[in-house]
Each structure stands twice: as C-alpha cells, then as structure tokens.
Amino acid sequence: xxxxxxxxxxxxxxxxxxxxxxxxxxxxxxxxxxxxxxxxxxxxxxxxxxxxxxxxxxxxxxxxxxxxxxxxxxxxxxxxxxxxxxxxxxxxxxxxxxxxxxxxxxxxxxxxxxxxxxxxxxxxxxxxxxxxxxxxxxxxxxxxxxxxxxxxxxxxxxxxxxxxxxxxxxxxxxxxxxxxxxxxxxxxxxxxxxxxxxxxxxxxxxxxxxxxxxxxxxxxxxxxxxxxxxxxxxxxxxxxxxxxxxxxxxxxxxxxxxxxxxxxxxxxxxxxxxxxxxxxxxxxxxxxxxxxxxxxxxxxxxxxxxxxxxxxxxxxxxxxxxxxxxxxxxxxxxxxxxxxxxxxxxxxxxxxxxxxxxxxxxxxxxxxxxxxxxxxxxxxxxxxxxxxxxxxxxxxxxxxxxxxxxxxxxxxxxxxxxxxxxxxxxxxxxxxxxxxxxxxxxxxxxxxxxxxxxxxxxxxxxxxxxxxxxxxxxxxxxxxxxxxxxxx
Amino acid sequence: xxxxxxxxxxxxxxxxxxxxxxxxxxxxxxxxxxxxxxxxxxxxxxxxxxxxxxxxxxxxxxxxxxxxxxxxxxxxxxxxxxxxxxxxxxxxxxxxxxxxx
Numbered sequence: 001x002x003x004x005x006x007x008x009x010x011x012x013x014x015x016x017x018x019x020x021x022x023x024x025x026x027x028x029x030x031x032x033x034x035x036x037x038x039x040x041x042x043x044x045x046x047x048x049x050x051x052x053x054x055x056x057x058x059x060x061x062x063x064x065x066x067x068x069x070x071x072x073x074x075x076x077x078x079x080x081x082x083x084x085x086x087x088x089x090x091x092x093x094x095x096x097x098x099x100x101x102x103x104x105x106x107x108x109x110x111x112x113x114x115x116x117x118x119x120x121x122x123x124x125x126x127x128x129x130x131x132x133x134x135x136x137x138x139x140x141x142x143x144x145x146x147x148x149x150x151x152x153x154x155x156x157x158x159x160x161x162x163x164x165x166x167x168x169x170x171x172x173x174x175x176x177x178x179x180x181x182x183x184x185x186x187x188x189x190x191x192x193x194x195x196x197x198x199x200x201x202x203x204x205x206x207x208x209x210x211x212x213x214x215x216x217x218x219x220x221x222x223x224x225x226x227x228x229x230x231x232x233x234x235x236x237x238x239x240x241x242x243x244x245x246x247x248x249x250x251x252x253x254x255x256x257x258x259x260x261x262x263x264x265x266x267x268x269x270x271x272x273x274x275x276x277x278x279x280x281x282x283x284x285x286x287x288x289x290x291x292x293x294x295x296x297x298x299x300x301x302x303x304x305x306x307x308x309x310x311x312x313x314x315x316x317x318x319x320x321x322x323x324x325x326x327x328x329x330x331x332x333x334x335x336x337x338x339x340x341x342x343x344x345x346x347x348x349x350x351x352x353x354x355x356x357x358x359x360x361x362x363x364x365x366x367x368x369x370x371x372x373x374x375x376x377x378x379x380x381x382x383x384x385x386x387x388x389x390x391x392x393x394x395x396x397x398x399x400x401x402x403x404x405x406x407x408x409x410x411x412x413x414x415x416x417x418x419x420x421x422x423x424x425x426x427x428x429x430x431x432x433x434x435x436x437x438x439x440x441x442x443x444x445x446x447x448x449x450x451x452x453x454x455x456x457x458x459x460x461x462x463x464x465x466x467x468x469x470x471x472x473x474x475x476x477x478x479x480x481x482x483x484x485x486x487x488x
Numbered sequence: 489x490x491x492x493x494x495x496x497x498x499x500x501x502x503x504x505x506x507x508x509x510x511x512x513x514x515x516x517x518x519x520x521x522x523x524x525x526x527x528x529x530x531x532x533x534x535x536x537x538x539x540x541x542x543x544x545x546x547x548x549x550x551x552x553x554x555x556x557x558x559x560x561x562x563x564x565x566x567x568x569x570x571x572x573x574x575x576x577x578x579x580x581x582x583x584x585x586x587x588x589x
Contacts, residue, residue, distance in 0.1 A: 102564045195544045209543050238550050239543060308527045319504060326505070328577050330568035343580050344505040357506055361497070361516060362523060364504040375527065380540030382530050387541060420522055436544020460545065 001035040002028050004165025004487055008222040011168060012070050022055035022073030029075045029119050032166045041141050042160040044080050046120035054117045070225050072115025077161050077170040080121045081128055081204040084108050091204050092136035093126045095351025096331045105202020107213045110230040122157030126353045128178055128206045130154050131425045134416055135355040144484040145450055149409040152182030159186040162216045164487040169217040169226055175206050176310050177429025179214045180441035184404035184453020187443040187482060190216045191223050193463045195436035196241040199234030207317035210433040218480055220470035224248035251464035252471040257292025262397030266303040267428060273406040280445030280452040281403050291476060298393040302385045303431060310430035311423055312366055312379035319363030387435045394459040399466055402428055404441040404453030438463040442470045443479040491524045
C-alpha cells in the first residue's frame with residue numbers, strides 16, 4: 001500500500017519547500033484509497049481524473065506564486081450527502097441512484113475556491129441516519145483500528161479515510177453526533193461548528209434545524225484551516241449566520257492558562273460510561289489543568305432528556321424533508337405503477353432502506369393530527385430547556401469537556417437489530433445540536449487498543465475556544481499521532 | 489397496553505406514502521411501541537410556559553432585493569428525472585384513475 005499522507009500542515013510545508021507536488025500528493029491519496037477500499041469500504045466513489053487535473057492546476061498556481069490559501073493543492077474527501085457539479089450524490093441510498101448534481105454545495109465551493117481538491121466521496125449511513133455506517137446501500141465501512149468494528153456514523157467513511165491516512169482531512173455532517181462519534185471511534189479530530197456557521201446549501205437535508213457541516217482531520221490546527229475555507233455567511237441558506245467567520249488559525253495561541261473548563265456532572269456518572277473512557281477523559285482534563293486551565297463542575301439538568309427530544313425532532317423534520325424523494329424529479333422511480341399514489345408508495349418503499357423508513361414513519365406519526373403537541377411541540381419546549389442549561393453553564397466557564405461517546409467502537413452488527421440501543425450511542429453528542437453550539441471530538445487515549453474521544457463544547461459562535469483547547473492539548477500530548485497498525 | 493396498533497402504523501405509512509409488507513408492518517408495531525415508550529420520558533419535564541425552540545439560532549427572516557436573476561437551465565434541471573417531456577417532469581396520469589384516493 002502507498003504510504004499514508006501527513007497532516008494538512010505537514011503537506012503545506014512540504015509543498016512550500018518544493019519537496020513534493022500537488023499531483024504527487026493527490027496521486028498518493030488516490031492509490032491509497034484504492035488499495036484500502038476492499039478492507040475499509042470508506043469511499044463510494046473517487047474522482048481520479050478530475051482531481052489530478054485540479055492538482056496540476058494547483059501546481060501551476062504555486063509555481064507562479066498565486067497560491068490561494070493554505071489548503072491550495074491539498075486533497076480532501078467529502079461525504080456522499082454534499083453535492084458537487086457533475087458528480088453523483090447518493091446519500092448511500094438506492095432512491096438517489098443515478099443522480100448527478102447540477103450544482104455545487106456552498107461548503108464544497110469554499111474548498112474549490114481555496115484550491116483544495118476533492119478526491120472522492122465517502123460512505124455514510126443512508127441519509128445520515130445512523131451511528132455506525134452500516135445502513136448504507138454500499139455496505140458497511142469498517143474501522144481502521146479493527147475491521148470487525150464500525151467506524152461510527154453517520155460520517156463513518158470520512159472518519160475512516162482520515163484515520164487510515166488516506167486523506168489528511170474530510171468534510172462530514174453532524175445532526176446528532178455524526179461527525180464527533182465517528183471521530184471518537186476512529187481516533188481523529190472531528191468538529192461541528194455553531195449551527196448556521198457553515199451554509200447548508202447543497203447538503204442533502206436530514207433534520208434542518210440540527211444539520212451542520214463540519215470537518216475531520218488529524219489535528220485541530222488542520223480543522224481551523226478547513227473552517228476558514230468553508231465557514232461564513234451565505235444568502236442561499238436562510239439560517240446562515242450573518243457575521244463573518246473569524247480567522248480560526250489566529251485563535252490557536254497554544255495557551256489555555258486561565259481558561260475555565262466546565263465538567264458537567266451528568267456526563268461523568270460511573271454507570272453510564274466505560275470506566276476506561278472516564279479515566280482517559282479525566283487524565284486529559286488533568287493535563288489541561290497542568291497547562292493552566294481551571295476546572296469547575298457544572299450541571300446540565302435536562303441532559304438526560306436530550307436523546308428522546310432529539311429523536312422526536314429529528315424524525316419529524318426528516319419525515320418532512322424526505323417527502324421530496326417521490327420518483328418525479330430525480331432518483332429511483334418504481335416501474336409499472338398505476339396512478340400517481342401507487343407510484344409514490346412503491347418508489348419510496350423500494351428506494352428507502354429500513355432505517356430511513358422507520359424514521360420517516362415515526363416522524364410522520366409525531367407530526368400527525370392528535371400527536372403533534374404531545375411529541376413534536378413538547379420536544380421543542382424541552383429543547384429550549386436544554387439550550388438554557390448550556391447558557392447557564394457558560395456563565396461559569398468558557399468551554400465544557402465530556403466524553404464523546406460512552407463506549408469505544410462497537411462490533412459490526414452489534415446494534416443493528418436493536419435500533420433503540422443504536423440511538424442511545426448518541427447520548428453525549430445530541431445536546432450540542434439541540435442547542436446549536438459548536439463541539440469537537442479529539443482523541444485522548446485508548447481502551448483495549450481502540451481510540452477514546454474527548455468532547456469539547458463551546459458557546460454559540462465560539463468555535464475558537466474548543467479549537468484552541470484541542471490545539472494546546474495536541475501540543476503537549478501525542479494521542480492524535482497514534483495510527484492504526486495496518487495503516488501505519 | 490400497546491401504545492400503537494397495526495391500523496395506526498398503516499395509516500401513518502399511507503400518510504408518508506410508503507407501502508409496507510405484512511412483515512414490516514408487524515415489526516414496526518413492536519418497534520414503535522418501544523420508541524414511543526422511550527420518547528414519552530419527555531412528558532415528565534415541566535414545560536409550562538416554555539417557548540418552543542424551532543431553530544437554535546434565532547435570526548430575523550432574511551430579505552433580499554427582488555431582482556431578476558438567471559435561473560438554472562431547464563434542461564439541466566430535469567436531467568435527473570426518471571421521465572421527462574420537453575423540459576417538464578412526466579408523471580403517471582393523475583385524474584380519472586381508480587388508484588387515487
């Protein structure tokens with residue numbers, strides 16, 4: 001197998017020193033993606049020809065001194081739910097088979113404008129509904145640390161591709177933890193910014209009030225570069241935050257002295273989480289304290305209602321968003337239907353997988369006459385209380401630290417027969433989506449040879465503080481440099 | 489007592505325009521019951537007088553000047569459709585078929 005790729009920062013330095021070229025780096029990524037595909041199934045498609053052509057263009061720009069950004073000429077992967085002109089976007093679903101996008105997502109445009117090169121599309125749970133990347137029409141993605149285990153989900157392909165050093169970075173989307181949980185399972189950094197920070201234009205909608213595009217990389221400093229390329233106001237997304245995104249790299253001072261880190265007591269209960277994970281997170285917090293950070297215990301009293309609240313809201317919104325897949329404008333259409341209703345029913349039954357149907361039906365139920373107030377409206381009210389919990393907690397601290405997941409990567413098939421157990425694996429991540437706040441996961445140790453993720457929540461609009469803490473932590477520890485044995 | 493019965497699951501499936509096999513419907517009755525049991529935990533929360541949150545970041549409705557601008561080429565817009573006629577989407581006959589209800 002071709003050698004693994006370095007971080008964005010390492011590759012930038014090598015390019016600037018004239019030690020390599022974009023064509024060389026992109027070629028290496030493409031060969032590694034192909035060589036690992038049978039083992040990992042991280043990709044659903046590569047754009048080899050286009051990527052190499054773009055790499056040549058980037059090399060020409062560099063020779064002329066016209067480098068557009070720090071990530072110019074550097075390869076990334078994107079999740080299969082973001083569109084790019086003339087490329088497929090299937091959301092790992094049969095219902096979008098054959099779809100070729102006539103336009104490009106704003107976030108992907110941001111990468112293109114910065115000169116970054118999309119080498120391929122990564123596998124995911126169908127329509128981002130899942131926590132294991134097993135609910136995919138392309139088959140499951142496997143965890144680079146142990147091929148019998150899941151990479152987490154739903155952005156499992158992106159997380160696995162970065163962990164296996166196939167690409168230095170990738171985009172994912174996070175509706176209830178779909179970036180952070182796979183980042184945790186695969187031992188990489190994954191971050192969702194504040195809701196509205198990155199445009200959702202061109203991201204196939206799952207739950208519109210929760211969905212947010214974010215980034216995977218080996219380091220926080222690399223994530224900062226990606227957000228500088230993709231964040232910012234977009235008039236095509238009516239929920240886009242009007243303020244310009246800050247220059248994130250500038251916030252990475254390496255200094256955490258005086259920062260107040262809140263530890264929500266509800267996330268540190270012994271019976272809900274693997275003891276080894278708690279120990280790894282506590283050790284990491286102690287490391288930050290030695291570097292000058294202060295800790296304070298805080299409380300998020302509604303945390304235990306977050307998963308139930310999340311699934312009521314997410315499924316309701318999904319049932320509405322996925323109504324558009326009707327066999328009329330794109331994707332699969334059932335053949336031989338007599339009449340429009342039969343065509344809709346059969347198209348959707350044939351096109352959607354079991355998990356997606358389950359969620360659409362639950363969501364339809366929550367929104368149906370007689371149940372709306374008891375489920376959907378009630379969940380929206382609890383959502384307000386979850387949000388207020390965070391506002392109150394952030395009065396006493398600058399960031400919160402928790403485990404990302406109560407467990408390390410679980411085995412393939414372990415939870416597919418019990419959907420509710422699968423849903424509970426999002427227990428530590430969903431609150432950030434309900435509150436709309438930024439959150440990242442970074443590797444902080446291992447249990448039984450599998451990576452452990454530490455989650456940092458920031459207050460609304462403050463991606464900089466979690467990035468700064470993670471960057472400072474990575475400067476004094478080496479958990480993020482651990483590479484799965486088969487991909488070292 | 490079960491929280492939901494087979495007839496209700498089938499009613500919801502029709503609202504969502506998804507047809508279910510007998511096996512799928514039976515399984516969903518059981519799964520719905522366990523999900524609803526779990527989701528009902530939110531009923532414990534006192535939400536008297538609490539405003540619902542529809543979006544986490546509250547922004548005023550954005551406006552823009554109403555100026556003509558280029559739209560996507562019609563041919564491109566229908567290029568992904570299973571069946572088209574000229575630059576339109578072709579669907580099965582809507583009026584006068586028994587299947588419509």
